[in-house]
Amino acid sequence: MRTEQAVSVRLSDYRPPDWLVETVDLDVSLDPTHTVVRARLRLKPNPHAAAPAPVVLDGDELQLRSIRLDGAALAADAYVATPDGLTIPQPPNRAFVLEIETALDPSANTKLMGLYRSGNAYTTQCEAEGFRRITYFPDRPDVMAVFTTRIEADKAEAPVLLANGNMTAAGDIPGSTRHFAVWHDPFPKPSYLFALVGGVLGVVADSFTTMSGREVALKIFVEPGKETRAAYAMGALKRSMRWDEQAFGREYDLDIFMIVAVSHFNMGAMENKGLNIFNDKNVLASPETATDQDFNSVEAIIAHEYFHNWTGNRITCRDWFQLCLKEGLTVFRDQEFTSDIRSRPVKRIADVRALRGHQFVEDAGPLAHPVRPEAYREISNFYTSTIYEKGAEVVRMLKTLLGPERFRAGMDLYFVRHDGRAATVDEFIACFANAAKYDLTQFMLWYRQSGTPELVVQGNHDAGAKTYTLEITQILPPTPGQPVKEPMAMPFAIGFLGPDGKDRPVMLADGRRLDRGVLTLTKAKENFVFSGLDERPVVSLNRGFSAPVKLTANLNDSDLAFLAAHDSDPFNRWQAMQSLATALLIENVAAHRANSPKRAADALAHALGAVLEDHNLEPAFAAQAMTLPSEGDIAREIGRDVDPDAIFAARRELRAEIGRKLATVIADTCHRMTDRGPFSPDAASAGRRALKNVCLDLLATADEATGVVRAAAQYRDADNMTDRIAALATLSHHPVPERQAALDDFYRRYDGDALVIDKWFGLQAAIPETDTLARVKSLTADPAFSLSNPNRVRALIGNFAQANQTQFNRRDGEGYDFHADTMLALDAINPQVAARLMTAFRSWRALEPGRRDKAEAALKRVAAGASLSRDLHDIVARTLGTG
Numbered sequence: 001m002r003t004e005q006a007v008s009v010r011l012s013d014y015r016p017p018d019w020l021v022e023t024v025d026l027d028v029s030l031d032p033t034h035t036v037v038r039a040r041l042r043l044k045p046n047p048h049a050a051a052p053a054p055v056v057l058d059g060d061e062l063q064l065r066s067i068r069l070d071g072a073a074l075a076a077d078a079y080v081a082t083p084d085g086l087t088i089p090q091p092p093n094r095a096f097v098l099e100i101e102t103a104l105d106p107s108a109n110t111k112l113m114g115l116y117r118s119g120n121a122y123t124t125q126c127e128a129e130g131f132r133r134i135t136y137f138p139d140r141p142d143v144m145a146v147f148t149t150r151i152e153a154d155k156a157e158a159p160v161l162l163a164n165g166n167m168t169a170a171g172d173i174p175g176s177t178r179h180f181a182v183w184h185d186p187f188p189k190p191s192y193l194f195a196l197v198g199g200v201l202g203v204v205a206d207s208f209t210t211m212s213g214r215e216v217a218l219k220i221f222v223e224p225g226k227e228t229r230a231a232y233a234m235g236a237l238k239r240s241m242r243w244d245e246q247a248f249g250r251e252y253d254l255d256i257f258m259i260v261a262v263s264h265f266n267m268g269a270m271e272n273k274g275l276n277i278f279n280d281k282n283v284l285a286s287p288e289t290a291t292d293q294d295f296n297s298v299e300a301i302i303a304h305e306y307f308h309n310w311t312g313n314r315i316t317c318r319d320w321f322q323l324c325l326k327e328g329l330t331v332f333r334d335q336e337f338t339s340d341i342r343s344r345p346v347k348r349i350a351d352v353r354a355l356r357g358h359q360f361v362e363d364a365g366p367l368a369h370p371v372r373p374e375a376y377r378e379i380s381n382f383y384t385s386t387i388y389e390k391g392a393e394v395v396r397m398l399k400t401l402l403g404p405e406r407f408r409a410g411m412d413l414y415f416v417r418h419d420g421r422a423a424t425v426d427e428f429i430a431c432f433a434n435a436a437k438y439d440l441t442q443f444m445l446w447y448r449q450s451g452t453p454e455l456v457v458q459g460n461h462d463a464g465a466k467t468y469t470l471e472i473t474q475i476l477p478p479t480p481g482q483p484v485k486e487p488m489a490m491p492f493a494i495g496f497l498g499p500d501g502k503d504r505p506v507m508l509a510d511g512r513r514l515d516r517g518v519l520t521l522t523k524a525k526e527n528f529v530f531s532g533l534d535e536r537p538v539v540s541l542n543r544g545f546s547a548p549v550k551l552t553a554n555l556n557d558s559d560l561a562f563l564a565a566h567d568s569d570p571f572n573r574w575q576a577m578q579s580l581a582t583a584l585l586i587e588n589v590a591a592h593r594a595n596s597p598k599r600a601a602d603a604l605a606h607a608l609g610a611v612l613e614d615h616n617l618e619p620a621f622a623a624q625a626m627t628l629p630s631e632g633d634i635a636r637e638i639g640r641d642v643d644p645d646a647i648f649a650a651r652r653e654l655r656a657e658i659g660r661k662l663a664t665v666i667a668d669t670c671h672r673m674t675d676r677g678p679f680s681p682d683a684a685s686a687g688r689r690a691l692k693n694v695c696l697d698l699l700a701t702a703d704e705a706t707g708v709v710r711a712a713a714q715y716r717d718a719d720n721m722t723d724r725i726a727a728l729a730t731l732s733h734h735p736v737p738e739r740q741a742a743l744d745d746f747y748r749r750y751d752g753d754a755l756v757i758d759k760w761f762g763l764q765a766a767i768p769e770t771d772t773l774a775r776v777k778s779l780t781a782d783p784a785f786s787l788s789n790p791n792r793v794r795a796l797i798g799n800f801a802q803a804n805q806t807q808f809n810r811r812d813g814e815g816y817d818f819h820a821d822t823m824l825a826l827d828a829i830n831p832q833v834a835a836r837l838m839t840a841f842r843s844w845r846a847l848e849p850g851r852r853d854k855a856e857a858a859l860k861r862v863a864a865g866a867s868l869s870r871d872l873h874d875i876v877a878r879t880l881g882t883g
């Protein structure tokens, strides 16, 4: 195994490739256990390489059958082939053609990297380093080649044959039951964007006319019989294509765009040129089987992968250290898309919740790393929230600093300068510096320094001088490998609310109005003075979450209540309520542990009551307001000596208190938000359902008897999955007979529908009760459970470890032991997914000492496991701080 040989790859070691590949002609003869791949590579020396260099091709578990150079068989002593690589020590010092034949077993490929079988189809996943599992190749993103792919298969087994680009030929193979198809992709691309699919698939077809009037065929391939569930994804695709033309001037380039949904997939989806391959969870959606949240994420992920055609494919990454160049930027683009077509404030709130819930936690623990890492041992462990979500925040800050026009000018320059190339983060930032004539040297620290900056803000009003002074201090906590940091440059949007709750102009001491209310922070400590403020204003800080930081300010409860009621920035209205709740929860967690009396939630309940009574507010916004900080949020804010049981108890008591105090208006809201008409997945209808279901859950927490009756009735009468699963989730938190009855009914009703049964597994794994571990263990023996299906593993094991704080963190350590054992078993099947789920331990050092010791013991047991994959070994070693 590779555990011992795992070496660090360093950004500072980057060298351009010695050999380039001009064209790749692949001939893939599909067979369930014996697929033969013939690759014909036209190689040429890189003019930038210093001297004649050996040809070194990557491989991974490959089996070489033959090799020819310019048509002649290569002598056995002219090359070295192992499963992990192929080297020609003394190649000709000129362009030549290399023909390589390898054999693969797609059915045995449980890692789901390279070519594998999923359900009725052969499929590929090549990012980041999967192409080397198909053939020997310089498998790095700065080698961009033109691919032509011929696929051959049995007609009955794989009537549909797809690859990147446009189809140029197809037909039967005379005298056999086999057929073939040839696909040509005219756009040079790195090997990680290669894809092929063969199988029995149903198709939904449509078309799109681009802004220049070209007709593009659109096809979505799904498991036969599920075509109707792809209609929403098709609509989302067309909305994405139009939006990218309007918002960024980007037009689609091939004659056809295809999406294939597969049931076994390590990631969410993959942007292969012209042939996106999706986890079917992110394509299939119908009212009966998908929740509003599912519809929402189908739309966002379809958009994300489509947007990669320009930010990722046309312009790709020079090396994997630049992963955020395509991911951070494309997440930013999909966030903007959702904001434009749904609700911008609600989208921002949801994104910030996710950022804090995942990325801030990552930044605060042993797995913290910069947006552009300096080194890695296993690149698949860097598909993280830091690269994606913090990477998107950095692009958003750039836009806030420069303003929309100059930001767009920088993007336009980036597309002009780098189209068809593999670029770096520095080149990307240089486009904005040049187009906007703005010095971004200090801003680059966002790519290099890990950790979440903390801002401490002190505001003071001087009634005599009619001025207001903000003193802002930046704190940059140490992270692994980065004990000392420099202050960051960031946009900090502010506003002043007068006593009437209205915005006052934000004027600097010299009387100039501050552009868009955005300050630019650059120093460890700085003062800003504002003029023209006769009366003490309430200051609204970091509006729209303009900088991804932790904020401490001298705002008291009545200031927060005032902001909650009046702030013209909806994000900060929500934030004020969250801040009130967080402070209260932290106090009550401590009180719970000390057995002392809790503080009552009067100010918070008043603010939330006002939200429910304000019928002008978007219901989706009100639903966000009514959702208290999660257990994970509270643990993160407490930061050390964390007791998950005390957090759970304090949060549950607060929810019950709010449910009791606002019982009347909550019941009224439930009633008001109930739609009688036919189901529609649009954002406004989804918002009403979200608010109704948050209210139902609060009612049930406050008054179990009444709430359970209501939830059971909603479960029974629901005509859509959103309402049914919300009712079941509420029931699942109450140990009543109605719970098991509904769970059993749900299983019977949806038996065989994998994506829906995943929800059934997931809900049970999240029940915050002591017998849940036993329940989860027995569910692993259910015939429907399998370690080889990532969606199922994430539903049961992932939800237990990540969505069930009290039971994963059981005081007796049995939750940790179970997770450790499961990860060891999973590692032998699918190391990528095992490594991903192992990150559930990333906050172990913040736990109270008893749990911390038990978590450490479980981690050490995994670290000592025999023949660990490089993926799992890397995560465990970094989590323990030993690697």
Ligand SMILES: [Zn+2]
Pocket (backbone or CB within 6 Å): 304, 308, 326, 327, 330
């Ligand atoms: Zn992406």
